[in-house]
Amino acid sequence: MARAQGDAPVLPERCDVAVIGGGLVGAALARALAAFDVSVVLLEARSDVGDGTSKANTALLHTGFDATPGTLEARLVRRGYDLLGAYAAETGIPVERVGALLVAWTSQELATLPTLQEKAVANGYRACELVDADEVYRRLPALGPGALGGLTVPDESLICTWTTNLALATEAVLRGAQLALDTKVLGATCHADDTVLTTTRGDVTATWVVNAAGLGSDLIDRMFGFDRFHVTPRRGELLVYDKLARPLVNHIVLPVPSSVGKGVLISPTIYGNVMLGPTAEDLTDRTDSATSEAGFAFLLEKGQTIMPALVVEEVTAAYAGLRAASEHKDYVVAVDATQRYVVAGGIRSTGLTASMAIAEYLVAEMESHGFRASRRAVLPPPPTMPTLGEQDCRPFENADAIAADPEYGRIICFCERVSAGEIRDALSSVIPATTLSGLRRRTRATNGRCQGFFCGAEVANRLKESREDQR
Numbered sequence: 001m002a003r004a005q006g007d008a009p010v011l012p013e014r015c016d017v018a019v020i021g022g023g024l025v026g027a028a029l030a031r032a033l034a035a036f037d038v039s040v041v042l043l044e045a046r047s048d049v050g051d052g053t054s055k056a057n058t059a060l061l062h063t064g065f066d067a068t069p070g071t072l073e074a075r076l077v078r079r080g081y082d083l084l085g086a087y088a089a090e091t092g093i094p095v096e097r098v099g100a101l102l103v104a105w106t107s108q109e110l111a112t113l114p115t116l117q118e119k120a121v122a123n124g125y126r127a128c129e130l131v132d133a134d135e136v137y138r139r140l141p142a143l144g145p146g147a148l149g150g151l152t153v154p155d156e157s158l159i160c161t162w163t164t165n166l167a168l169a170t171e172a173v174l175r176g177a178q179l180a181l182d183t184k185v186l187g188a189t190c191h192a193d194d195t196v197l198t199t200t201r202g203d204v205t206a207t208w209v210v211n212a213a214g215l216g217s218d219l220i221d222r223m224f225g226f227d228r229f230h231v232t233p234r235r236g237e238l239l240v241y242d243k244l245a246r247p248l249v250n251h252i253v254l255p256v257p258s259s260v261g262k263g264v265l266i267s268p269t270i271y272g273n274v275m276l277g278p279t280a281e282d283l284t285d286r287t288d289s290a291t292s293e294a295g296f297a298f299l300l301e302k303g304q305t306i307m308p309a310l311v312v313e314e315v316t317a318a319y320a321g322l323r324a325a326s327e328h329k330d331y332v333v334a335v336d337a338t339q340r341y342v343v344a345g346g347i348r349s350t351g352l353t354a355s356m357a358i359a360e361y362l363v364a365e366m367e368s369h370g371f372r373a374s375r376r377a378v379l380p381p382p383p384t385m386p387t388l389g390e391q392d393c394r395p396f397e398n399a400d401a402i403a404a405d406p407e408y409g410r411i412i413c414f415c416e417r418v419s420a421g422e423i424r425d426a427l428s429s430v431i432p433a434t435t436l437s438g439l440r441r442r443t444r445a446t447n448g449r450c451q452g453f454f455c456g457a458e459v460a461n462r463l464k465e466s467r468e469d470q471r
């Protein structure tokens with residue numbers, strides 16, 4: 001029997017489709033499936049959507065120029081770039097098309113650049129251009145000495161991963177999907193016509209089950225009798241520099257990728273900072289997203305070579321995300337028609353960009369494997385998301401918004417210029433913030449230079465009051 005826990009809505013006993021995992025991939029899938037005339041439940045172990053790997057990445061909308069041609073990942077990143085770019089324009093997810101410059105530091109790397117350009121063309125991306133060292137320094141004057149040449153990738157973009165996850169999940173809910181937070185799937189019992197999922201909040205019986213559990217996707221896969229991949233958490237640590245460093249970096253500065261990964265980059269962020277990272281370190285603990293002294297030292301050393309002028313700037317924050325790496329080079333996405341079970345796992349380094357394309361691909365696969373449902377004739381309009389991008393006209397600088405509602409002119413978080421109106425909106429939105437980090441992801445409050453030292457108590461108080469009001 002499904003039961004309510006605290007003030008959480010009652011878990012439905014039955015549904016047509018249960019999606020496990022409220023990260024970018026699960027939210028995109030729930031949104032896509034909720035466009036059909038079926039009941040969808042999105043099961044998330046944590047107390048918010050987008051609180052796993054999807055909250056802590058480098059937040060780049062990749063063109064897919066450097067993907068391995070012919071892989072599903074290459075195809076879905078390319079498609080995802082277009083789908084998410086269009087969705088961002090529709091919903092107000094901030095995107096900045098700053099472009100990337102891949103820099104060669106050794107003669108060997110310089111010799112690799114034409115191959116990378118050919119790879120980009122093989123991936124359907126033709127805009128890369130080779131540039132000499134003078135042009136590299138013209139574009140990036142703050143770069144350290146020793147750059148030998150570069151490759152431009154004009155369409156690589158910055159995007160807000162927080163708003164993306166929230167927009168996809170919000171639209172899923174607006175389309176009728178039920179979001180079950182704090183609901184961890186513990187087991188699955190497959191029957192001829194349906195599957196009973198045992199969760200921390202009771203059982204849910206679903207006709208179809210979609211596994212988008214990120215770092216836990218291989219564990220769920222085993223519940224369905226498979227043993228086809230093993231997730232290794234690959235930690236990526238990043239440093240965020242203060243906004244004063246922003247004029248140093250106009251483009252995403254990429255290293256030449258090697259067999260061990262994409263390497264350490266320097267990039268502006270969508271919130272007006274500069275980021276240095278990520279590291280790549282295989283762990284065993286799937287929950288260890290702490291930063292480390294070794295990671296800090298490694299990044300400072302890298303930064304000193306790439307852009308010495310950056311590493312003397314002030315670090316505002318450090319964070320780490322865990323990539324769900326697997327032994328396979330490609331995504332593990334498949335449909336098992338017999339058990340009506342779908343897996344989207346091992347989505348390592350490109351899942352933000354590819355999320356909507358993974359959903360589009362898997363829904364089509366489900367349809368060709370027996371998922372029979374008609375598309376709803378009428379769908380609600382997509383949500384309009386809060387304005388979080390530094391380049392956007394944010395509420396504090398929007399005279400019309402302030403005239404209509406003075407709360408948008410009352411600043412609570414001074415570093416990030418977040419108003420009382422935005423905090424109020426985030427606490428009463430379709431998927432309201434219930435934690436301080438959830439509030440930060442919806443507003444930027446406490447995300448700035450003082451990291452909440454000044455506004456933290458006030459923000460926490462507003463969160464507490466809103467929770468009390470809801471009881």
Ligand SMILES: Cc1cc2nc3c(=O)[nH]c(=O)nc-3n(C[C@H](O)[C@H](O)[C@H](O)COP(=O)(O)OP(=O)(O)OC[C@H]3O[C@@H](n4cnc5c(N)ncnc54)[C@H](O)[C@@H]3O)c2cc1C
Nearest residue numbers: 021023025045052054057058060185214216236321351353
């Ligand atoms: C350092 C780093 C940099 C990156 N940079 C980029 C980038 O620039 N561009 C890009 O496109 N991609 C990037 N990525 C990759 C991208 O962030 C991931 O591919 C994406 O977030 C994966 O989303 P997901 O939904 O599969 O996983 P997650 O976000 O981890 O979501 C899975 C969810 O499932 C839930 N869950 C797990 N087990 C259970 C269970 N048993 N029951 C219920 N819920 C469960 C978890 O709580 C979690 O919320 C980067 C990743 C990292 C770590």
